[in-house]
Amino acid sequence: MQLLKERIIRDGKIGEGNILKVDSFLNHQMDIALFNEIGREFKRRFANCDVNKILTIESSGIGIACITAQFFDCPVVFAKKHRTLNIFGDVYTAKVESYTHKEVYDVTVSKAFLGPQDRILIIDDFLAKGNALNGLLQIIEQAGAKVEGIGIVVEKAFQEGGDLIRSQGIRVESLARVKALSVENGVSFVEDDC
Amino acid sequence: MQLLKERIIRDGKIGEGNILKVDSFLNHQMDIALFNEIGREFKRRFANCDVNKILTIESSGIGIACITAQFFDCPVVFAKKHRTLNIFGDVYTAKVESYTHKEVYDVTVSKAFLGPQDRILIIDDFLAKGNALNGLLQIIEQAGAKVEGIGIVVEKAFQEGGDLIRSQGIRVESLARVKALSVENGVSFVEDDC
Numbered sequence: 001m002q003l004l005k006e007r008i009i010r011d012g013k014i015g016e017g018n019i020l021k022v023d024s025f026l027n028h029q030m031d032i033a034l035f036n037e038i039g040r041e042f043k044r045r046f047a048n049c050d051v052n053k054i055l056t057i058e059s060s061g062i063g064i065a066c067i068t069a070q071f072f073d074c075p076v077v078f079a080k081k082h083r084t085l086n087i088f089g090d091v092y093t094a095k096v097e098s099y100t101h102k103e104v105y106d107v108t109v110s111k112a113f114l115g116p117q118d119r120i121l122i123i124d125d126f127l128a129k130g131n132a133l134n135g136l137l138q139i140i141e142q143a144g145a146k147v148e149g150i151g152i153v154v155e156k157a158f159q160e161g162g163d164l165i166r167s168q169g170i171r172v173e174s175l176a177r178v179k180a181l182s183v184e185n186g187v188s189f190v191e192d193d194c
Numbered sequence: 195m196q197l198l199k200e201r202i203i204r205d206g207k208i209g210e211g212n213i214l215k216v217d218s219f220l221n222h223q224m225d226i227a228l229f230n231e232i233g234r235e236f237k238r239r240f241a242n243c244d245v246n247k248i249l250t251i252e253s254s255g256i257g258i259a260c261i262t263a264q265f266f267d268c269p270v271v272f273a274k275k276h277r278t279l280n281i282f283g284d285v286y287t288a289k290v291e292s293y294t295h296k297e298v299y300d301v302t303v304s305k306a307f308l309g310p311q312d313r314i315l316i317i318d319d320f321l322a323k324g325n326a327l328n329g330l331l332q333i334i335e336q337a338g339a340k341v342e343g344i345g346i347v348v349e350k351a352f353q354e355g356g357d358l359i360r361s362q363g364i365r366v367e368s369l370a371r372v373k374a375l376s377v378e379n380g381v382s383f384v385e386d387d388c
Contacts, residue, residue, distance in 0.1 A: 029307040030270045032263040059252035063270065066257040069226040076224045076257065083277065113223040 001041050001175040004153070005189050007034065008176055018156075018181050026153060027060035027125050035067040038175060042123065042151040043071035045173045049148040051121040053077060055114070055140065057107065057132050064153060065123040072121065077113045079136060082106045092142040094135035099128060107135040109143075116144035127152040127174060130161025137170070149173060156181070157190045195235050195369040198347070199383050201228065202370055212350075212375050220347060221254035221319050229261040232369060236317065236345040237265035239367045243342040245315040247271060249308070249334065251301065251326050258347060259317040266315065271307045273330060276300045286336040288329035293322060301329040303337075310338035321346040321368060324355025331364070348372060351384045 013021040025031040051072050056065035057079040065076045081096075083105055091108040098105060114120075122136050133150060140147055147170055155162050155174035158181070166172050177190035207215040219225040245266050250259035251273040259270045275290075277299055285302040292299060308314075316330050327344060334341055341364055349356050349368035352375070360366050371384035 023304065024306065025269075028271065028274070028304055030260060030263075030272070032260055032269060033267075035260065036264075059256060059272065059274075062253060062256040063260040063272075066224060066226055066229065066260050067264075069224075070230070070261075073227075075219075075226060077222065078224070078253065078257075080222070080253075110217065110222055112218065 001038070003034070003037055004176045007031075008154070008178075008187060012187060014181055014183050014187065016183065020154065020156070020178065020181055020187065022154065026064075030063045032063075032067065035064055038064060038153060039068035039071045041175055042068050042121075042173070046072075046121060046149050046151065049121065050119050051148050053114075053118050053120055053145075054123050055079065055109070055120050055136055056123045057081065057136060060126075061124040064125055068121075068123055068151070077109060079107045079109045079139065082108065092139040094138040094142075096135035097131050099131060107132070107139065109139050111143070114139070114143040114145055118143065118145035119148050120145050121148050122150040123152075124150075125153045127155040127161050127165075127172070128159045130165050133161065133165060137165075137168075151175075154178060195232070197228070197231055198370045201225075202348070202372075202381060206381060208375055208377050208381065210377065214348065214350070214372065214375055214381065216348065220258075224257045226257075226261065229258055232258060232347060233262035233265045235369055236262050236315075236367070240266075240315060240343050240345065243315065244313050245342050247308075247312050247314055247339075248317050249273065249303070249314050249330055250317045251275065251330060254320075255318040258319060262315075262317055262345070271303060273301045273303050273333065276302060286333040288332040288336075290329040291325050293325060301326070301333065303333050305337070308333070308337040308339055312337065312339035313342050314339050315342050316344040317346075318344075319347045321349040321355050321359075321366070322353045324359050327355065327359060331359075343367060345369075350375070 054076045069076045090111040093108045149171040152174040155177045157177040179188045179190045248270045284305040287302045343365040346368040349371045351371040373382045373384045
């Protein structure tokens with residue numbers, strides 16, 4: 001998605017340790033006009049999918065998921081993160097290792113909001129090692145729901161998460177696939193976009 | 195807002211300790227069509243305000259804030275919650291006591307995204323004791339920004355938060371003001387809606 005890649009080049013900041021900061025438009029301050037273009041592009045890519053629910057994970061996936069849901073005319077469910085599992089009620093649950101914070105947390109979704117009738121599009125802002133997505137996939141499997149696909153805004157294609165998930169036969173569409181990232185040379189993208 | 199009150203009566207669940215669960219449409223599963231009506235109503239109520247940015251707090255305010263921002267044609271900034279303050283970079287910060295989780299957490303917003311030029315509409319899903327809102331107001335004050343108003347989806351009017359904030363001269367618009375709540379008698383609303 002050309003508009004997004006140009007925005008990352010213009011406003012993204014690269015920190016030590018291959019951190020790409022896009023918090024001026026994606027995950028702290030949120031450019032809702034851009035989110036609308038992102039949602040429109042997800043709809044174009046998943047136009048042939050029969051999605052009835054979008055699943056994301058708190059916090060930075062929620063805004064993109066909600067705007068995208070308008071193009072699919074469906075509700076959004078966001079999975080909740082818990083530092084310590086203190087669950088009451090009927091929930092699906094998975095353990096996720098955080099790359100950024102070096103800790104394991106629990107992810108939950110209420111059983112009331114996910115079941116065998118659901119055809120899920122997962123939406124998230126970032127894909128790197130794929131840990132959060134694998135947690136969401138486990139939850140969808142527990143629910144007996146179907147994964148229609150995964151829509152990602154920024155994929156770090158030099159990390160293994162995307163390939164591992166695609167190798168399971170799951171369709172992953174990333175709107176900007178980062179090939180390399182360094183303070184010296186800036187950001188470059190995989191040239192596979194439509 | 196009649197549509198919202200009807201939805202709360204139909205789909206809200208009341209738990210012990212005056213907990214109103216609206217997680218089937220507001221803060222776990224999110225009804226985006228309803229969010230659009232909520233955003234439209236916030237725009238109607240704050241039509242005469244010159245809002246250039248919406249501020250909310252993770253996680254459950256984000257979706258409503260993003261959909262509402264489409265009616266104001268402005269970006270959203272969400273404040274981040276931290277269990278322990280481990281801040282790097284330039285941020286505004288406030289301490290907030292959690293009513294639900296009985297703990298104190300830190301709320302932060304990057305200084306890059308809030309300043310004296312900003313005219314802020316705060317959006318959140320719930321208002322009870324007003325602790326989270328007071329944290330956001332402190333952050334706005336630190337930034338030297340102006341508060342245009344506060345838009346709340348559900349206010350527990352039997353708790354003191356709304357009155358305390360209104361007594362500071364800040365305009366608070368709540369789309370459903372809950373007067374009383376009990377397992378036996380269900381939910382009733384303050385009859386002050388337009």
